[in-house]
Amino acid sequence: MRLSTVILPIYPWTEGRKVWEGAEELGFHAAYTYDHLSWRTFRDGPWFGAVPTLTAAAVVTSRIRLGTMVTSPNFRHPVTLAKELMTLDDVSGGRVTLGIGSGGTGFDAVVLGQEPWSPRERADRFAEFVELLDRLLTQGDITFGGSHYSAFEARNIPGCVQTPRLPFAVAATGPRGMRLAAKYGQEWVTTGDPDLYETGTPEQSLAAIRGQIERLGSALEDAAREPAGVPKVLLTGFTPDRATPFSSLDAFVDFAGRHAEAGIDEIVLHWPIPDSDFGYDHAVFEQIAIEAPGQLG
Numbered sequence: 001m002r003l004s005t006v007i008l009p010i011y012p013w014t015e016g017r018k019v020w021e022g023a024e025e026l027g028f029h030a031a032y033t034y035d036h037l038s039w040r041t042f043r044d045g046p047w048f049g050a051v052p053t054l055t056a057a058a059v060v061t062s063r064i065r066l067g068t069m070v071t072s073p074n075f076r077h078p079v080t081l082a083k084e085l086m087t088l089d090d091v092s093g094g095r096v097t098l099g100i101g102s103g104g105t106g107f108d109a110v111v112l113g114q115e116p117w118s119p120r121e122r123a124d125r126f127a128e129f130v131e132l133l134d135r136l137l138t139q140g141d142i143t144f145g146g147s148h149y150s151a152f153e154a155r156n157i158p159g160c161v162q163t164p165r166l167p168f169a170v171a172a173t174g175p176r177g178m179r180l181a182a183k184y185g186q187e188w189v190t191t192g193d194p195d196l197y198e199t200g201t202p203e204q205s206l207a208a209i210r211g212q213i214e215r216l217g218s219a220l221e222d223a224a225r226e227p228a229g230v231p232k233v234l235l236t237g238f239t240p241d242r243a244t245p246f247s248s249l250d251a252f253v254d255f256a257g258r259h260a261e262a263g264i265d266e267i268v269l270h271w272p273i274p275d276s277d278f279g280y281d282h283a284v285f286e287q288i289a290i291e292a293p294g295q296l297g
Contacts, residue, residue: 001256001260001264001265001266001267001293001296001297002029002030002231002265002266002267002293003028003029003256003266003267003269003288003289003292003293004028004029004030004031004032004065004233004266004267004268004269005023005026005028005030005031005032005268005269005270005271005289006031006032006033006034006069006235006268006269006270006271007019007020007023007031007032007033007271008033008034008039008042008047008270008271008273008278009033009034009047009048009049009050009053010042010045010046010047010048010273011046011048012046012048013048013053013056016048016053016056016057017056017060019271020056020057020060020061021060021061023061023064023271024061024062024063024064026286026289026290027289027290027293028064028289029064029065029266030064030065030066030067030097030266030268031057031061031064031065031066032066032067032068032069032097032099032268033050033053033054033067033068033069034050034068034069035050035051035068035069035070035071035072035076035099036050036107036108037075037107037108037111038107038108039106039107040106041276041277042276043107050068050071051084051085051088054066054067054068054088054092054096055087055088055091058088058091058092058093058095058096059091061095062093063095064095065095065096065097066088066092066095066096066097067096067097067098067099067169068098068099068100069099069169069189069235069268070099070100070101070169070171070189071098071099071100071101072100072101072102072103072104072108072126073102073103073122073125073126073129073148074103074104074108074109074111075108075111075112077149078129078132078133078136078149078151079132079136079149079151079154081133082133082136082137082154082156083156085098085137085160085166086137086156086158086159086160089160089161089162089166090160090161092161093161094160094161094162094166096162096166097166097167097168097169097186097187098166098167098168098169099169099171099189100129100130100133100168100169100170100171101126101170101171101172101177101189102122102123102125102126102171102172102177103122103126123174123176123177124147124148125148125149126176126177126180127176127180128146128147128148128149129148129149130168130170130180130184131146131184132144132146132149132151134165134168134184136151136154136156137156137159137160137165137166138159138164138165139156140155140156140157140159141153141154141155142154142155142156167186167187168184168185168186168187169185169186169187169188169189169233170184170185170187170188170189171188171189171190171191172188172189173190173193173212175215175219178215178216178219179219179222179223181216181219181230182216182219182220182222182223182225182230183223185230186230186231187230187231187232187233187266188216188230188231188232188233189233189234189235190209190212190232190233190234190235191234191235191237191238191239192205192208192209192234192238192239193205193208193209193212194238196208196239196240197238197239197240198240199240200239200240201240202239202240202241202244204240205239205240205241206258206259206262209234209259209262209263209264210262210263213232213262213263213264216230216232231265231266232263232264232265232266233264233265233266233267233268234259234264234266234267234268235268236267236268236269236270237270237277237278241255242277243280246269246280246281246284246285246288247284248284249284249287249288249291249292252288252292253292253295253296256292256296257296260296269285269288269289271285272285
């Protein structure tokens with residue numbers, strides 16, 4: 001079981017540097033950040049850009065993997081994003097993972113002045129976005145004409161440090177998203193079943209995640225890929241028992257162990273933020289980071 005953290009981009013770099021360095025010192029496998037322009041209750045407070053934050057983090061760290069959790073088509077275009085990712089992969093020495101999903105329906109979905117996309121259009125855009133991004137990051141010169149995204153002689157030279165490109169961690173739960181994850185993903189990401197967030201039970205949530213993993217396995221087999229070769233990542237904070245695992249080391253080990261049995265390979269913990277949904281006790285958080293991996297194996 002791998003443990004990682006996600007650090008919201010709310011810190012001026014004079015503070016943020018210490019947080020990202022601290023994540024590496026605690027031994028986390030990876031440190032991710034949200035790729036939003038603002039988010040929920042943090043909308044009226046400080047919120048910095050994901051790619052510049054990760055670039056700065058790459059300069060002050062040397063071991064920990066870095067990435068987005070997750071990027072979406074809401075306000076990005078594959079051509080410009082690919083250039084930024086190639087550069088970030090170079091600066092980090094090949095330590096970048098791109099978490100990528102179809103995007104939500106909140107502020108980011110309309111910030112550029114567009115009308116909200118229908119579920120069908122969102123899925124169509126996501127599929128085209130991932131396909132083009134994959135091609136941009138693996139080929140040096142791309143011309144592409146899609147229904148939603150185009151590229152004309154787009155050059156991405158010299159390409160990624162990681163070959164054939166930096167890994168994609170695809171966030172998906174529906175059939176089309178699962179097929180995208182099976183075709184393009186090196187990892188798969190879930191937050192659980194959103195329908196269970198308010199009224200579900202931990203047992204229902206675990207069963208739902210187990211079902212998602214089974215469906216992903218079927219999609220991977222259909223794509224002639226070995227399911228065990230694609231790590232399954234759980235971003236915590238969105239299941240019915242979201243606060244319980246952070247009440248103590250024992251509670252977290254129990255939570256992580258049950259999800260490991262269901263098929264989860266990596267658990268991502270939010271870096272504590274006082275007076276928020278992620279207002280965990282920092283001492284417990286550090287104890288989990290240091291001691292839980294040894295108990296989980």
